[in-house]
Amino acid sequence: AQSVTQLDSQVPVFEEAPVELRCNYSSSVSVYLFWYVQYPNQGLQLLLKYLSGSTLVKGINGFEAEFNKSQTSFHLRKPSVHISDTAEYFCAVSDSSGGSNYKLTFGKGTLLTVNP
């Protein structure tokens, strides 16, 4: 079984400032890692994913994340945020062997609010 902890429920930042959204996971098996973004009253959009290989993953909208196996972390970063980045961000994991049908386990989400 896996679990995901998003350490911050809310992160307020000013426009053009850098931001880091933290995610830690726990698993007894190898995992795939994902970050999704959800805008109000919408579904989830995939930002980026780590499957294997380079631990630094680049995604859409200027976001990137780094997989750290020793710290079991997958923090999301952006060097300069925009007002339009205001949304809920979810970190998720799945069993990379296909166990449980690649079922995703989500964190509780982090609300990023970008202020002018």
Place this chain on the structure above:
Amino acid sequence: GAVVSQHPSWVICKSGTSVKIECRSLDFQATTMFWYRQFPKQSLMLMATSNEGSKATYEQGVEKDKFLINHASLTLSTLTVTSAHPEDSSFYICSARNRGEIPDTQYFGPGTRLTVL
């Protein structure tokens, strides 16, 4: 590519009626679809895994007779909320695994807001 649609986007119904929500993968085949429920300001809760041509697998605590899932084709899964009550009001989101993408990735629909009066 990898677009998932849901219909309707919102629905209001009276208590005791049944509501059907459709989830379609528009440009890929999805042998597996997932149904989630999301309460306000909370994370997604997996309700069930829907496999094409077979019975859905429900998560613990989810009533299979209340939330009927049918996955009749490689691009369509439906969730029917039977005898809906106000406590069933929620945001329902589906996702589909893209088997054409190795390893598999889930793509999410835009969600359906159900309000039961």
